[in-house]
Amino acid sequence: MFRRLTEGSEPSLTIFIDGSPTPARESDTVASAMLAAGRTAFRTTAVSGAPRGPFCLMGVCFDCLVIVDGTDNRQACMTTVRKGMRIETQPGKRTLGP
Amino acid sequence: MIAAEELRDQYDVAVVGAGPAGLAAVALCARSGLTCVLLDDQPSPGGQIYRGITNSPFPRNAVLGEDYWCGDILVHEALAGGTHYAPTATVWGLLRPDEIAVSIGGMTRQIRFGRVILATGAIERPFPIAGWTLPGVMTAGGAQILLKSSALVPEGRTVLAGCGPLLWLLAWQYLNAGVRLDAILDTAGRTNWRRVFRHAAKFAASPYLRKGLRLMLAVRRNLRVVAGIVALEAEGSERVEAVTYRTASGYSERLPVDTLFLHQGIVPNVNLAMSANVEHRWSDTQLCWVPRVDDYGSTALPHVAIAGDGAGIAGAEAAAARGRLAAIAAIRALTNRLSLDEDERDARHTLHRYERGRAFLDLLYQPAPQFRRPRSETIVCRCEEITAQQILETTALGCPGPNQMKAFLRCGMGPCQGRLCGLTVTELMAQARGLACGEIGYYRLRPPVKPITLAEIAGLPTNEAAVKAVARE
Amino acid sequence: MASEARNESEYAVIGGGLVGASVAWGLARRGRAVAMLDEGDIAYRASRGNFALVWVQSKGGGMSRYALWTRQSADAWPELAEALQTDSGLDVCLQQPGGLHLLLSEREVENRASALRRLNKQPEMVPFEYRILDHAQTQQMLPQIGPEVAGASFCPLDGHVNALRLLRALHIGFQRHGGKYFADRPVQRIEPRGGEFRLHTAGGEIAAAKVVLAAGLDNARLAPMVGLDVPVRPQRGQIIVTEKVAPFMPYVVHTVRQTDEGSVMISDSVEEAGFDLSVGSEVLAVMADRAVKMFPLLGKLSVVRCWAALRVMPKDGYPIYDQSEKCPGAFVVTCHSGVTLAAAHALLLPPSIDENEFPNESLEAFSTRRFHVPTAH
Numbered sequence: 001m002f003r004r005l006t007e008g009s010e011p012s013l014t015i016f017i018d019g020s021p022t023p024a025r026e027s028d029t030v031a032s033a034m035l036a037a038g039r040t041a042f043r044t045t046a047v048s049g050a051p052r053g054p055f056c057l058m059g060v061c062f063d064c065l066v067i068v069d070g071t072d073n074r075q076a077c078m079t080t081v082r083k084g085m086r087i088e089t090q091p092g093k094r095t096l097g098p
Numbered sequence: 099m100i101a102a103e104e105l106r107d108q109y110d111v112a113v114v115g116a117g118p119a120g121l122a123a124v125a126l127c128a129r130s131g132l133t134c135v136l137l138d139d140q141p142s143p144g145g146q147i148y149r150g151i152t153n154s155p156f157p158r159n160a161v162l163g164e165d166y167w168c169g170d171i172l173v174h175e176a177l178a179g180g181t182h183y184a185p186t187a188t189v190w191g192l193l194r195p196d197e198i199a200v201s202i203g204g205m206t207r208q209i210r211f212g213r214v215i216l217a218t219g220a221i222e223r224p225f226p227i228a229g230w231t232l233p234g235v236m237t238a239g240g241a242q243i244l245l246k247s248s249a250l251v252p253e254g255r256t257v258l259a260g261c262g263p264l265l266w267l268l269a270w271q272y273l274n275a276g277v278r279l280d281a282i283l284d285t286a287g288r289t290n291w292r293r294v295f296r297h298a299a300k301f302a303a304s305p306y307l308r309k310g311l312r313l314m315l316a317v318r319r320n321l322r323v324v325a326g327i328v329a330l331e332a333e334g335s336e337r338v339e340a341v342t343y344r345t346a347s348g349y350s351e352r353l354p355v356d357t358l359f360l361h362q363g364i365v366p367n368v369n370l371a372m373s374a375n376v377e378h379r380w381s382d383t384q385l386c387w388v389p390r391v392d393d394y395g396s397t398a399l400p401h402v403a404i405a406g407d408g409a410g411i412a413g414a415e416a417a418a419a420r421g422r423l424a425a426i427a428a429i430r431a432l433t434n435r436l437s438l439d440e441d442e443r444d445a446r447h448t449l450h451r452y453e454r455g456r457a458f459l460d461l462l463y464q465p466a467p468q469f470r471r472p473r474s475e476t477i478v479c480r481c482e483e484i485t486a487q488q489i490l491e492t493t494a495l496g497c498p499g500p501n502q503m504k505a506f507l508r509c510g511m512g513p514c515q516g517r518l519c520g521l522t523v524t525e526l527m528a529q530a531r532g533l534a535c536g537e538i539g540y541y542r543l544r545p546p547v548k549p550i551t552l553a554e555i556a557g558l559p560t561n562e563a564a565v566k567a568v569a570r571e
Numbered sequence: 572m573a574s575e576a577r578n579e580s581e582y583a584v585i586g587g588g589l590v591g592a593s594v595a596w597g598l599a600r601r602g603r604a605v606a607m608l609d610e611g612d613i614a615y616r617a618s619r620g621n622f623a624l625v626w627v628q629s630k631g632g633g634m635s636r637y638a639l640w641t642r643q644s645a646d647a648w649p650e651l652a653e654a655l656q657t658d659s660g661l662d663v664c665l666q667q668p669g670g671l672h673l674l675l676s677e678r679e680v681e682n683r684a685s686a687l688r689r690l691n692k693q694p695e696m697v698p699f700e701y702r703i704l705d706h707a708q709t710q711q712m713l714p715q716i717g718p719e720v721a722g723a724s725f726c727p728l729d730g731h732v733n734a735l736r737l738l739r740a741l742h743i744g745f746q747r748h749g750g751k752y753f754a755d756r757p758v759q760r761i762e763p764r765g766g767e768f769r770l771h772t773a774g775g776e777i778a779a780a781k782v783v784l785a786a787g788l789d790n791a792r793l794a795p796m797v798g799l800d801v802p803v804r805p806q807r808g809q810i811i812v813t814e815k816v817a818p819f820m821p822y823v824v825h826t827v828r829q830t831d832e833g834s835v836m837i838s839d840s841v842e843e844a845g846f847d848l849s850v851g852s853e854v855l856a857v858m859a860d861r862a863v864k865m866f867p868l869l870g871k872l873s874v875v876r877c878w879a880a881l882r883v884m885p886k887d888g889y890p891i892y893d894q895s896e897k898c899p900g901a902f903v904v905t906c907h908s909g910v911t912l913a914a915a916h917a918l919l920l921p922p923s924i925d926e927n928e929f930p931n932e933s934l935e936a937f938s939t940r941r942f943h944v945p946t947a948h
Binding site: 538 | 609611612613616618619675735738739742743746752753754755811812813814832837839840841842850851852853854855856857858859860861862863869870871872873874875876877878
């Protein structure tokens with residue numbers, strides 16, 4: 001549960017989190033946009049299926065993995081948002097691909 | 099700032115990390131006419147301490163404290179001199195004594211250098227408590243990143259737990275920002291005060307005392323602080339719902355929370371240096387691995403130096419000073435210029451000033467043993483979900499060290515490459531076997547120190563011998 | 572730890588890797604008093620670097636006996652897996668669905684086909700079932716292969732196992748059967764004395780009636796101390812490991828395998844690099860390139876680590892099983908295929924070692940005498 005402190009002068013853009021249109025700011029990472037939108041868990045683990053969310057926010061813990069525009073296991077905290085970006089919860093192990 | 103394609107194949111000096119050490123090093127090298135490249139994995143410069151400083155969501159001087167805002171001078175000086183600065187660039191290994199591999203936008207470039215200065219800074223010390231893997235539990239460093247980069251603050255019930263200057267700084271910043279904090283659970287051991295007494299004089303003369311006291315007094319005046327925490331646990335099923343604690347005096351409480359921030363200090367981020375075979379030693383005061391470097395940050399490897407918190411935790415000002423010293427050594431090695439004595443004197447003066455008093459802080463905030471060597475069911479390796487119990491059982495089986503432990507349990511085999519479990523494993527095994535941490539050792543690390551795609555590896559140059567070694571039909 | 576008093580066992584097994592632990596477990600299971608000695612945390616340890624294949628096809632070209640031995644081990648593997656599950660509670664995830672050796676050009680297919688033909692036609696060879704597949708047939712078995720895969724050789728006997736769990740299971744089982752494990756005890760010197768053996772280590776002396784050299788590369792140094800000559804040399808292999816992926820490979824591929832945990836492992840490189848364990852990016856690049864040609868979708872996977880290990884390569888590539896004539900009771904067991912042969916080492920060798928029929932007639936071919944046979948001119 002996070003809120004923005006400042007109004008911000010940056011333009012807002014729309015991303016999609018598990019299909020839902022969500023406002024974000026230009027300099028947001030996927031992680032901060034998801035946290036601002038009220039998301040806490042970003043994925044379930046490949047080992048036990050336990051829920052995980054961002055922990056270190058600096059690219060070290062690999063717990064904030066999400067699917068970004070169809071690519072699995074992207075670190076949300078290391079990915080800057082883009083207009084129209086599609087983000088989905090990472091359910092356990094990634095798949096090999098289409 | 100330049101794009102990946104514009105990067106050259108070779109530079110006089112490559113600097114890895116755009117925190118205070120890297121920025122200071124680059125500024126000095128560029129002034130000396132050397133060609134420089136600054137590579138950093140974040141999208142904007144400043145490292146962690148000056149995170150977001152070039153595009154802050156805050157009006158200048160608001161919320162974050164004066165120490166933060168003065169970081170922009172460093173950035174300005176670093177980028178003024180024609181240095182090639184590549185953000186979102188992940189240096190994943192030293193492939194040769196004079197070559198690094200860096201991944202930008204899914205493509206790897208190999209860059210040769212005359213000297214490389216590793217300024218990869220620090221990471222949070224692992225703080226393994228029961229429930230630390232629950233969503234909603236994060237690090238204080240993470241909280242600061244959200245604050246500095248996105249002006250995001252927690253709402254609802256929020257607790258900070260742990261010890262160390264950064265925890266107090268975060269609390270103070272949150273106070274300034276009007277964030278509601280339910281409690282600060284202080285895990286610093288009371289007994290530490292006795293041990294640190296002999297360092298008190300140096301601390302009293304250092305810049306830390308004045309700043310630190312003012313900060314702590316403000317926080318204590320305005321927020322609920324529970325001291326002497328000896329046991330701590332996060333509870334919840336799908337996310338954190340409460341934190342329970344017990345104090346040394348036996349008082350216990352269960353606090354419902356929405357967000358829990360943990361912090362018990364920072365430690366050098368050793369992965370790149372260790373993967374390059376830089377020798378490290380165990381520090382009994384800082385309870386972490388520290389590279390063997392001389393007083394210019396030079397390692398035993400001819401072209402490799404380490405500057406900043408990656409060489410040993412000493413704070414942002416000391417980091418910048420070390421960055422300058424490493425730059426001076428590089429300039430002297432590459433240009434035969436000796437007129438840097440004044441720069442060196444200044445840097446050493448600053449370094450001395452900010453290193454004095456660190457011993458005090460190190461001992462005062464040494465995390466308590468039960469928070470470094472957790473109880474049985476607590477997860478130690480987050481990536482592979484290995485518990486302390488499994489590690490102790492396997493040590494009892496006769497497993498001598500972390501590398502055999504890795505082979506037996508997969509502990510340390512995940513993408514974080516031991517950054518969140520390695521210290522815990524070393525300490526647990528040392529205690530179980532009755533040996534010093536330095537004797538137990540650490541995971542053997544190799545490139546890539548951050549994940550890169552198989553396609554990127556496939557695109558690296560090969561040679562005939564390599565082809566023969568693999569395609570043998 | 573202070574020096575220990577002299578430890579006496581019936582058997583001392585030098586080496587706690589897959590070979591040593593297999594033999595030690597097998598002996599301990601028979602009720603023998605066994606001590607297993609191992610090095611410290613930083614050691615060459617071929618067992619950490621294996622590819623975990625239980626592989627039959629292509630073994631034994633030049634020595635039919637080896638092909639048969641390999642086959643016997645693969646057949647005995649389910650028994651080993653079950654016994655270890657009982658002993659340790661661990662499932663080593665043995666899978667023997669059949670394996671493919673993927674080939675990336677017509678020339679490779681031809682070479683492979685003729686090599687397997689020659690292998691199966693050797694005198695005294697017990698032929699094994701295999702098929703040479705073209706691209707389309709290979710794609711039926713592995714839908715994700717890329718267009719550059721020209722074909723494959725398939726053998727229904729091939730498989731793989733979780734080798735790290737195997738090692739752990741052997742160690743747990745060994746200790747449950749009363750075996751004593753000494754980590755951090757490299758053997759400086761073996762002293763044969765009065766019909767038994769004294770092992771000198773920095774942590775004290777260990778005595779045993781019999782000794783088994785299963786120390787991998789260190790066998791070369793130890794062997795002369797008991798009157799044996801064991802020519803083994805290091806042969807570097809590098810391995811690439813990816814992030815965990817949902818299961819997509821129903822068969823085992825010789826150079827690309829998916830573990831039970833989901834990660835994809837890529838090998839297979841052979842370098843005569845001495846004792847150098849550094850990772851070479853050129854070799855990794857070739858390995859990665861071939862893997863991506865075999866399975867194009869692998870290109871997008873993240874590599875989470877790479878490492879190199881040293882195989883224990885006997886002079887002619889075949890296992891060395893022998894007993895010293897000069898010092899009876901001193902045995903050597905060494906090979907480069909510690910996973911495939913684990914069942915043989917754990918179930919088939921210990922009885923013959925223990926009944927003092929080692930090497931027996933069926934194992935004669937593996938004795939060191941083969942290195943001293945004068946070649947005809």
